[in-house]
Amino acid sequence: xxxxxRRDFLKLARDGFLYLxxxxxLGGVMRFLDFDxxxxxxxxxxxxxxxxxxxxxxxxxxxxxxxxxxADQGFIATSLTCTHLGCTVKNNADGFACACHGSHFDVNGKxxxxxxxxxxxxxxxxxxxxxxxxxxxx
Amino acid sequence: xxxxxxxxxxxLLLALAFVWWMNSRQPQPVELIPTLTNxxxxxxxxxxxxxxxxxxxxxxTFGCVxxxxxxxxxLNADLAHSTMRGGKNPSDLTVVETSCGGGNCHSxxxxxxxxxxxxxxxxxxxxxxxxxxxxxxxxxxxxxxxxHFGVNAVTDEHTQTxxxxxxxFDAAADANPMMQKFGENCLTCHIxxxxxxxxxxxxxxxxxxxxxxxKHKLTTAIPYSQCNACHNRGNYDLRTMTFVERTDHPTxxxxxxYQPIAQFTRCEYTLECIDxxxxxEGMGNGDIHANKKDIxxxxxxxxxxxxxxxxxxxxxxDPNDVAFTLAFLNPVVNLKLGDTILVTEKGESLWNTxxxxxxxxxxxxxxxxxxxxxxxxxxxxxxxTGEDQSSAYCHTCHAVER
Numbered sequence: 001x002x003x004x005x006r007r008d009f010l011k012l013a014r015d016g017f018l019y020l021x022x023x024x025x026l027g028g029v030m031r032f033l034d035f036d037x038x039x040x041x042x043x044x045x046x047x048x049x050x051x052x053x054x055x056x057x058x059x060x061x062x063x064x065x066x067x068x069x070x071a072d073q074g075f076i077a078t079s080l081t082c083t084h085l086g087c088t089v090k091n092n093a094d095g096f097a098c099a100c101h102g103s104h105f106d107v108n109g110k111x112x113x114x115x116x117x118x119x120x121x122x123x124x125x126x127x128x129x130x131x132x133x134x135x136x137x138x
Numbered sequence: 139x140x141x142x143x144x145x146x147x148x149x150l151l152l153a154l155a156f157v158w159w160m161n162s163r164q165p166q167p168v169e170l171i172p173t174l175t176n177x178x179x180x181x182x183x184x185x186x187x188x189x190x191x192x193x194x195x196x197x198x199t200f201g202c203v204x205x206x207x208x209x210x211x212x213l214n215a216d217l218a219h220s221t222m223r224g225g226k227n228p229s230d231l232t233v234v235e236t237s238c239g240g241g242n243c244h245s246x247x248x249x250x251x252x253x254x255x256x257x258x259x260x261x262x263x264x265x266x267x268x269x270x271x272x273x274x275x276x277x278x279x280x281x282x283x284x285x286h287f288g289v290n291a292v293t294d295e296h297t298q299t300x301x302x303x304x305x306x307f308d309a310a311a312d313a314n315p316m317m318q319k320f321g322e323n324c325l326t327c328h329i330x331x332x333x334x335x336x337x338x339x340x341x342x343x344x345x346x347x348x349x350x351x352x353k354h355k356l357t358t359a360i361p362y363s364q365c366n367a368c369h370n371r372g373n374y375d376l377r378t379m380t381f382v383e384r385t386d387h388p389t390x391x392x393x394x395x396y397q398p399i400a401q402f403t404r405c406e407y408t409l410e411c412i413d414x415x416x417x418x419e420g421m422g423n424g425d426i427h428a429n430k431k432d433i434x435x436x437x438x439x440x441x442x443x444x445x446x447x448x449x450x451x452x453x454x455x456d457p458n459d460v461a462f463t464l465a466f467l468n469p470v471v472n473l474k475l476g477d478t479i480l481v482t483e484k485g486e487s488l489w490n491t492x493x494x495x496x497x498x499x500x501x502x503x504x505x506x507x508x509x510x511x512x513x514x515x516x517x518x519x520x521x522x523t524g525e526d527q528s529s530a531y532c533h534t535c536h537a538v539e540r
Binding site for chain 2: 014017018020021022024025028037038039041081084085086087088099100101102113114115
């Protein structure tokens with residue numbers, strides 16, 4: 001084991017101290033500059049393997065919110081955001097109902113009862129080469 | 139030089155430690171991106187404990203800023219609150235159009251029943267026109283009882299009442315000292331006014347005066363006790379032009395009505411005010427009215443009919459009938475297409491009623507959810523003529539002893 005002289009130890013400690021304070025300061029500045037108080041909403045959602053959504057299933061995706069349907073013709077995603085004011089609609093036997101203001105939509109998302117006037121939005125689904133699903137809200 | 143660098147680094151580390159310590163004491167920002175605005179806001183950092191204000195206004199959809207205003211990105215309370223509308227009450231009538239208005243919300247068109255704000259602004263609850271004209275007439279400030287003034291100036295270009303506008307009443311500018319006292323002491327009941335002090339008068343202003351019965355809650359199931367914050371709290375003394383608070387302590391619902399010589403039937407105090415009185419009576423119908431009597435029209439016969447006529451009814455055939463909207467907002471009844479309900483002479487749906495198969499009627503309390511059945515006058519022993527059906531005539535036989 002090599003003996004470290006008192007002078008070298010103090011020099012090492014001093015340099016370490018300087019590097020640490022510099023790194024912390026840099027980290028603080030980076031954190032300050034990196035903080036985005038006004039981030040854009042997420043528009044792309046990775047849903048995982050398509051196999052997780054077997055044929056005939058209807059899967060509510062609460063985070064988006066959307067309903068993913070695996071029908072004979074493929075994957076269909078319907079936004080569960082009411083086109084009136086943006087409440088989340090609930091899927092029922094007749095279609096979709098909004099608990100906020102009473103709008104109703106049929107199973108295809110078409111308005112059957114106001115106050116909403118626009119149909120529920122259809123969302124794009126992409127199947128990757130690895131058979132994963134990606135949903136785009138815009 | 140090296141010593142200076144070491145000292146500077148030490149100071150910097152201490153400063154960073156202090157900042158870290160201060161930061162650790164701050165609440166972690168809680169972000170919410172409401173679907174209506176798609177813009178982040180941080181109000182829930184401090185206000186996560188507030189209850190959902192109503193089923194129609196979920197925070198995940200509306201957020202806070204849509205209604206309340208404020209600085210959505212601020213984490214400092216003073217800054218965040220600096221641009222709020224109406225303080226804690228964005229429904230105050232001075233800011234209600236910005237807070238609650240908009241074509242999709244509460245100042246849309248009449249056909250879609252979205253003209254709430256327009257109706258309230260011209261309603262007697264807001265203008266107080268009847269009280270003002272009555273007092274001005276009594277003290278010689280005007281020659282008749284016509285409505286010339288409201289608490290605020292309002293106009294109605296499409297009036298059905300002949301009153302196209304009211305000027306803003308300025309009691310302080312009136313030369314008559316009694317009018318000045320009226321302004322000072324008696325203008326506390328209209329929904330623009332800050333209420334008198336005391337628990338019995340506790341209410342907010344604007345929409346929340348009626349629709350908010352507890353902290354951060356809105357409801358259409360308004361109990362009579364909320365109406366009593368203005369009504370039944372005392373009387374005006376015209377000799378001194380002061381409001382004389384009632385000093386008794388009513389122990390029953392019947393005693394809560396303060397008109398000492400008035401009579402009431404059982405239904406008048408068993409039911410809630412809103413069980414009988416309609417939305418146009420309470421919130422106005424868009425026209426300017428001279429006084430309360432010009433807008434209040436529900437009588438006993440509205441539900442009970444007369445000895446020669448049954449009450450008016452209608453079978454619901456239109457899924458967009460406003461009756462369904464009202465029943466949706468206050469789901470005390472499961473209204474369906476094909477149901478037959480009572481309607482008023484002005485065509486307003488009494489959506490919480492039903493015509494039963496045996497020819498009698500049922501009503502469900504809008505606030506209490508109590509179920510009542512009642513009979514028509516026709517076929518009963520009542521001999522009152524059809525013209526004499528105001529409550530005073532009915533009270534002759536049906537009043538309850540107080």
